Amino acid sequence: MIPQTEAPVFREHFARDRQANVMLSRVAGSLYWMSRYLERAENIARLLDVNLQLLLDFEKLDDESLKQHWLPILHAIGDETLFFQLYETADSLSVSDFITFNRNNPNSLFNCLVTARENARQVRDQISAEMWTVLNDAYHFISSRCIEDVWDGDVGAFYDQIKQFSHLFQGITVSTFARNEGYEFIQFGKYLERADKTSRLLDVKYHILLPKVTDVGGAVDAAQWQAVLRSTSALEAYRRFYVTDILASKVAQFLIFQDAFPRSITFCVDQLRQFALLISEGREGESESPPMRKFGRFASGLRFLAVDDVIQQGLHEFVTEVQTELAGLAAHIYQTYMYCAPVDMDAEIRFHQQQEQQQQGMLPAVVAG
Amino acid sequence: MLLENYETDDFYDEMFTEDGTVRPHYEAVARGLGEVTVEEYRNKQTAVDAAFMRHGVTFTVYSDDQGTERIFPFDCMPRVISAEEWDQIERGLIQRIEALNLFLHDLYHDQKILKDRVIPARYILGAKHFRRECAGMDVAKNIYVHICGTDLIRDRDGRYLVLEDNLRCPSGASYMLENRAALKRAFPEVFSEVKPRPVADYAQTLLAALQHSAPESFVGAEHPTVVLLTPGVYNSAYFEHAFLARQMGIPIVEGRDLVVRDAKVYMRTTAGLVKVDVIYRRIDDDFLDPAKFRPDSLLGVPGIFNAARAGNVTLANAVGTGVADDKVVYYFVPKIIKYYLDQEPILPNVDTYLASEDEDRDFILENLNKLVVKSANEAGGYGMLMGPWAAQAEIDKFRDMVRADPRNFIAQNPISLSRHPTWVEEGFEGRHIDLRPYILCGEKITVTPGGLTRVALRKGSLVVNSSQGGGSKDTWVLRAANA
Numbered sequence: 001m002i003p004q005t006e007a008p009v010f011r012e013h014f015a016r017d018r019q020a021n022v023m024l025s026r027v028a029g030s031l032y033w034m035s036r037y038l039e040r041a042e043n044i045a046r047l048l049d050v051n052l053q054l055l056l057d058f059e060k061l062d063d064e065s066l067k068q069h070w071l072p073i074l075h076a077i078g079d080e081t082l083f084f085q086l087y088e089t090a091d092s093l094s095v096s097d098f099i100t101f102n103r104n105n106p107n108s109l110f111n112c113l114v115t116a117r118e119n120a121r122q123v124r125d126q127i128s129a130e131m132w133t134v135l136n137d138a139y140h141f142i143s144s145r146c147i148e149d150v151w152d153g154d155v156g157a158f159y160d161q162i163k164q165f166s167h168l169f170q171g172i173t174v175s176t177f178a179r180n181e182g183y184e185f186i187q188f189g190k191y192l193e194r195a196d197k198t199s200r201l202l203d204v205k206y207h208i209l210l211p212k213v214t215d216v217g218g219a220v221d222a223a224q225w226q227a228v229l230r231s232t233s234a235l236e237a238y239r240r241f242y243v244t245d246i247l248a249s250k251v252a253q254f255l256i257f258q259d260a261f262p263r264s265i266t267f268c269v270d271q272l273r274q275f276a277l278l279i280s281e282g283r284e285g286e287s288e289s290p291p292m293r294k295f296g297r298f299a300s301g302l303r304f305l306a307v308d309d310v311i312q313q314g315l316h317e318f319v320t321e322v323q324t325e326l327a328g329l330a331a332h333i334y335q336t337y338m339y340c341a342p343v344d345m346d347a348e349i350r351f352h353q354q355q356e357q358q359q360q361g362m363l364p365a366v367v368a369g
Numbered sequence: 370m371l372l373e374n375y376e377t378d379d380f381y382d383e384m385f386t387e388d389g390t391v392r393p394h395y396e397a398v399a400r401g402l403g404e405v406t407v408e409e410y411r412n413k414q415t416a417v418d419a420a421f422m423r424h425g426v427t428f429t430v431y432s433d434d435q436g437t438e439r440i441f442p443f444d445c446m447p448r449v450i451s452a453e454e455w456d457q458i459e460r461g462l463i464q465r466i467e468a469l470n471l472f473l474h475d476l477y478h479d480q481k482i483l484k485d486r487v488i489p490a491r492y493i494l495g496a497k498h499f500r501r502e503c504a505g506m507d508v509a510k511n512i513y514v515h516i517c518g519t520d521l522i523r524d525r526d527g528r529y530l531v532l533e534d535n536l537r538c539p540s541g542a543s544y545m546l547e548n549r550a551a552l553k554r555a556f557p558e559v560f561s562e563v564k565p566r567p568v569a570d571y572a573q574t575l576l577a578a579l580q581h582s583a584p585e586s587f588v589g590a591e592h593p594t595v596v597l598l599t600p601g602v603y604n605s606a607y608f609e610h611a612f613l614a615r616q617m618g619i620p621i622v623e624g625r626d627l628v629v630r631d632a633k634v635y636m637r638t639t640a641g642l643v644k645v646d647v648i649y650r651r652i653d654d655d656f657l658d659p660a661k662f663r664p665d666s667l668l669g670v671p672g673i674f675n676a677a678r679a680g681n682v683t684l685a686n687a688v689g690t691g692v693a694d695d696k697v698v699y700y701f702v703p704k705i706i707k708y709y710l711d712q713e714p715i716l717p718n719v720d721t722y723l724a725s726e727d728e729d730r731d732f733i734l735e736n737l738n739k740l741v742v743k744s745a746n747e748a749g750g751y752g753m754l755m756g757p758w759a760a761q762a763e764i765d766k767f768r769d770m771v772r773a774d775p776r777n778f779i780a781q782n783p784i785s786l787s788r789h790p791t792w793v794e795e796g797f798e799g800r801h802i803d804l805r806p807y808i809l810c811g812e813k814i815t816v817t818p819g820g821l822t823r824v825a826l827r828k829g830s831l832v833v834n835s836s837q838g839g840g841s842k843d844t845w846v847l848r849a850a851n852a
Contacts, residue, residue, distance in 0.1 A: 022638040024626050121425075121602050124611035125621045129424065136425045181639060283640075337639045343625050345659065345667065352629065352660035352672035 027123050028185045029338035034119035034127075035189035038135070041112035042166035043197035043231075044077055047204075048099050049159035050231045052092060057223055063089060070095045076200045078107060097147040109162060113138050128176040131169060138165040181279070185338070188275040192330055195268035198255055199322045201231050202315060225251045232263045252315065253307035265322060266302050272326075273299045276333055291332035298325045371402055371410060372790060375797050381527045381787040382799060383448060394451035394847055401559030402446075407796065413555040414445050414792055420554070426547050428605045428835075442840030443548055444791050445555055448802060448822040449563070452849040458521065458529060458806065459816045461716030464706060466517050466808050469536065469693050471709040473513040477503045477689060487708050488701045492725075495776060496698065497746045498537075498691025500654065502661060506678050508687045509582045515685035516575065516649075517808040518542070518821075521716070523787035530719050530784065532803065534699065536690040538651050541821040541841075542571060542807050543609035546616075548843040549819070565845030566818035571807065572616030578811030579617075579647045582683045593646035596636065597621045600652050600668045610651055624652075629672030632679040647683045648673075654688050696745045696779045697723060720782055724775040733771060733780040737764045740780040742771065755831070757783055786831055789842070791824055801825045803833050804844065818846040 051073060055061065067090045074080045074090065078099060086104060087094040102108045117135045120127060141161060150158045170190070177183055205228050225246045229235040238246070238254050241261075258264040273295060280286035310318045377385050384395045391399045402410075421427070421440040428439060450458070475482050476493060477500075483490040493499055518539025520532040549568050553560050576595065583593035599610040601623050614621035626636050627645065635642035655663045660671035676682045692698060700721045703714045722729040722740075733740060737756050744752035754767040771778045788799035806820035822842040823833035833839040 022620075022636075022640055022643045024620060024622060024636060024638050026623070026626055026637075027620075028639050118602070121607070121611075124425075124608075125597075125614035125619075129615075132425060133423055136423060140422065279639075340625065340637055343628070345671065348628075348671040349660045349664060352675065355672070356660075356675055 023126075023181050025338055025340045027126055028181070029334070029340070030119040030122040031126065031182050031185040032189040032334070032338060034116050034123070034135075035186040036193040037112045037116035037119070038138075038166050038169055039190045039193040040107065040197070041109050041116065041138075042163050043194070044099060044107070044109055044112065045159045045162040046233065047073065047077065047197075047201065047231045048096060049156060050227050052096065052155060054223065054227045055092060063091065066091050072204045074098075076204045077197075078105060093147065093151065096150070100150070101142075101145075101147055110142050113142050113162075113165075123182075126182055128172065130172045130176050134165055134169045134172060138162070138169075141165070184275050184278045188272065188279065188333065191268045191271040191275070192326060194263055195265055195272065195326055196323065198232055198263055198265055198268065199319045199326075201228055202252060202255060203319045204228070205315075221248070222246050228255070234261060234263060237261050249307055249311065252310065256310060256318075257302070257305075257307065269299050269302060272329060276329060279333060279337060286336070289332070291328060295325060295329040295332075371405060371407060372399070372797055375790055376799065377788070378799060380785060380799060380801075381523060381525050383523075383787055383789045383802070385790075394449050394454075397563045398447060398449055398559060398845075401556065401562050410445070410792070417443060417445060417551045417555050420551060421547070424547075426544075426608060428608065441544060441835055442826060443544075443551060444824055444826075444840055444842045445552060446790055446792060446797065447552060447565075447843045447845045448789055448804075449565075449845045449847065450804075452847050454529070455818060455846045456849075457715060459818075461529070461531075461714070462517075462519055462806060462808050462816050463814045464710065464712060464715050465519065465531065465534070465702065466514060466810060466814055468706040468709045469517075469534065469702070470511065470513050470810065472705045473687070473690060473693060474508075474511050475709075476692065477506060482705070482708055485708070487704050488698070492695075492697050492701075492776075493692065496692045496695045498654065498689070498695060500689035500692070502674065502678075503687075503689040507680065508677075509584050509680075509683045512582050512810050513687040513690050514693075515578050515582060515687075515810050516542075517810075518805050519808065521804045521806065522719075522784055525785045527787065529716055529804075531702070531716050532719060532784075533696075534694055534702070535805075536686060536693050537653060538686070539805070539807070540606045540609055540651075541805055541823075542575075542817075543612040544841055545807065545817070545819060545821045545844070546571060546612070548821070548841060552843040563845060564848065566848055568817050568819040571809075571817045572613060574809050574811070574815050574817070575613070575649075576617040576619070578809045578815075579649055579683075579685055581811040582685060583646050584680050584683050586680055587646050594644060595619045595647040595649065596645050598627070598648050598650040598652055598670075599623060600656070604651075606651065613649075619649075624668045624670045627670045627673070629670060629676050632672070632676045632681050634670070634673060634676050634682045645682060647685060649685050654691060657684075657688065691746075694746070696721075696743055697725070697776065700779065719784060722780045724771050724778040724780065729780075730771070730775055733778075734768060736780075737768055739783075741783050742767050742778055742780045744770075745777045745779060755783065783831075786825075789822075789824065791826070791840075791842075793826075793828075798828070800828075801831050801833065802842070819844040 051069070055069065070090045071080065074083050074095065082105060083090065083098050086102065087098060098105055098108065100109045103110065105111065117139045120132055120135045124132060173186060177186070205224060222245070225248055226235060229238050229246065229251060232255060234255060238251065241254065241258065242250055244250065254261065254264065256265045259266045259270065261267060276292065276295065277287055280292065286292070375385070377387065377389070384392060386392060418440060421443065426440060428441065472482065482488055483493060514536045516539060518535045518541060520535060521529050522532050523529055545568055579595045580592055587593050596619055597610055597614045599607060599621055601607065604610070610621055620636070622636055628635050628637060628642065634645045634648065636645055650657060652668055656666040657669045658671060658674040659666045659669045661674040673682070674688060677684045677688065699718065700723055703718055706712055706714045722733050724730045724733055733742065737754070740756045742754040742756065747753070754763060756764065786801040786803060789802045790797040791800035802822050802824045804820055804822050807817045809815045822844045824840050824842055825831055825833045825838065826840045827838045830838060
């Protein structure tokens, strides 16, 4: 009797209307990660640069206060434990090296740019030559330098250049990339990373604030909130909007709710919702799936929230909630469209060999000459 | 002037005759470059190198954990081929590929050429890349070799000879295209003066050839779905794979992106499984299908060979073409041309001795220090003995190897490859070169006018392979006077 062979199962059944625009799941994933890592690099570069400048305004910086300054930042964008495995003291030089160049820090600027470029290389056939060249330039820019070079030169100009690579890339993407499915994944990745980083920044301030409540409202406090704004490129926009002092509640309001500002949480969440809908468009039931509806509820909930509610709930708690929602949506989109279950090679090989044996049982054998 | 102190020495020089006059087809280039100073030339060369680095026209050397990126060295001085020479090359290559396609079809069907004893059957049946699995298998339009990159060399008399056929996955076409683009930017004046024939439609012709060879079973409203199958980003030719896929506008896929069901090949997309009709595969036979060939291949697609055999997908090149790359089979190509086309070969082979023939073997063993010995199935300049330049220990090693496995070795008289002015540090010196033109078989056979001129950058070296200190040049084919 011929043994029954069953193929390993693949989870790919939805049919899309726009068949002409087929895109490999792996390609979608690479575009998404490429975009996320470049956005991450930009945000980290800005945060680091702003804090290096901020420290210049303070006098009497002993080791301990330096450490107190850098710890929350390490907490927000890096891995404190890893840092102290690699360095003895948390000062400007060591933190900058860790965040900028360290090969062992998966989120160092170096590794962000390498990962963005490696993902771009995977989809070299999908992106424009100009997009690739920017990532390539960025890689060669950072890989040919070390922290001593940066320290001896113009520190600000170095981090500016990193940010510019990201801005250039986004501009080129808008001007050279077709508005197809790939574009949706690129934008989705970008806004996800940006929303995540803006919310983490609010959290940095929360960590800075708590230990000494007496400082609240003082000069140091204002400088720090100002740094938060600058870390999100929001200082000038904030000033134009409020024409007032830097007040904690106003800053929080601006960075969370200002839907005209492209780095605010609300703005990013709206964009995410929109691109998630575009990605799932045309697939039956997909846009009403439970994770999509959950994120939709969160997005509309944001519209009816005021900054007082946030402060009452606790800024940290609010930020945690935002990150949970973002992670939920990201996991859903990733699993559904980008994740490619690894092929079980052994099972596949067995399956095809058995199939062939069955065929040979039915067909006259072909003899080689 | 740039070429003032240039010496042709005792070689055939592409640009100069023995008495130092510029050959007629190089006159325009010589004129154009005559106005360039050493300083200017060096700046152009530096700019071209920088552009290659920026655009990522690189390969990676994994000597440390990060991998170092290198560009393939490119020499700005173009190699020029006259219209008459090209005419002979083109006719010769078309003849050769036509005969080899008929040969492959015969081998995997009636084997008439073996029955007629033109080639001893043992040479074919014992060939490493002969695929018994392909016996009786039909391929679309009877095309086995869709893409071919034949290596040509010129001897001391300037005769073009075929060195190798490269019928499996020949690479380098992207460098032909990138070199052209770079040279146009570096020397626009010289370029517009000479106006060589364009190479830019290579990708379009390649796509047309691939579409042409869609399976007979393909019935679609529009075009068949064509993809390029790559081993992945860590392959040294990945740049080329991505480059060609972009130029053709087709998806580049890895083995893990494809799955075979009901003897049909599908790719895994965001919209589910989508059927694939033609696969331009840049993975060797051995690694293509772990259910059929090497089971340890992680790059391949289980079941893909069966899908091709069932006529549901076309693999380009077809499985089993490697048998004609065997250097023992190479020896018989002139006979193959005669047998199938009843013509004399337009492009001759390099004189070759077969170690498996008693008389030849004695000759080889006696003259190891004068011959080039090659193993039958190696490429890239490996597995080779350059007798006149080799140490005694190496000669002894090859003597033992040839005795132990004569079927696996051939020998050739060393060819004193032609030389070409090539930029070295502060001026031009002669360096040995070869030529790899690209031949595409679709509705008709097309030879792209140009190709990759490879140059051995090390002084005196005859090895042009990029893995062993080789670089490349742009190749300019001149238009016929009345065209």
